[in-house]
Amino acid sequence: MRLQHHAKTQLAIALIRRGMRTSLVARISGLRPAVLRELHHEIHGCKPLPGQLPSTGSLLGSARRQANASVFAGLYRAFGGAAVERRINVEALLTGHRLYLEQMAGLTGSDTLGPTLDINQGWVIARDLTTGLVLFRICERCAIPYVAGAFSRRSVDCPICALKVSRTGREVKDDAPPQPLGSSTAEQGKPNRDATTHA
Structure with a gap:
């Protein structure tokens, strides 16, 4: 005892x-x-703070949050195996979360996936994996596993692919040639009336 x-x-x-x-x-x-x-x-050195646990919807509410949660969930399942979808494995939760924080520390400069999940948010994901509210899926395009809410409209969307598309769009916009000051794209295509008059 x-x-x-x-x-x-x-x-x-x-x-x-x-x-x-x-x-x-x-x-x-x-x-x-x-x-x-x-x-x-x-x-x-202080009393524990009261408060409610976050909801699964808030943890998977955007492509960035969903990708963030998928990194943690993938590491959690790597140490706990398929059984984590039936019961919470506390040792795998601690190990997976520690390695998740180490992985995210390498992405700090890019801010690609936003704030890291704390252990309480990780526990919520682990809990909802056992109830079926959170599901593992594999993207048909990139073959990367990710987690999604069972009743979410995002459940069929791969967050990794969504972030790639979003980033590509930003890069194309950033690579566009600069516009002359005081002129718009539409104005550039118009003939110069003063030049025509004096020609």
Whole structure:
């Protein structure tokens, strides 16, 4: 019993250090909320903040957010296997999230995928994979796996391909020749009346 309690406490400490809310840590570890609040105060030097968990819709609401979540979910499943679609694997969640943060750190300069997911947002995705609210799909064009909301209009759209199209459009616009000051594209095609008059 002591070893089991010690293992639960160590897991709770790892989750709290990562920033997981004590309500989730209580659900995962089985430890009493009062104990977890004390641990949180010892680790972070403050009381845990209350608040609601984010919804899946907010985490997958745009191509950029969906691609961001797909990076995390892919790493999570790589360590937890197909079983993560049936139950949450906490060890795979921690390992996948750590590697996800490392991968995202390399993209900081480009800001391609926006803000990183914290461990609580990662847990929401992991939870909804087990309920079927979040599904793994594979793009028929680029063959890259991604996650999508089961009832979302974006469920059939690959976020990676959508971002590629968006970026290509911006690059084409950026490569367009500069317009002369004080003139528009339409004005450039018009003949110069003064030149015609004096010719």
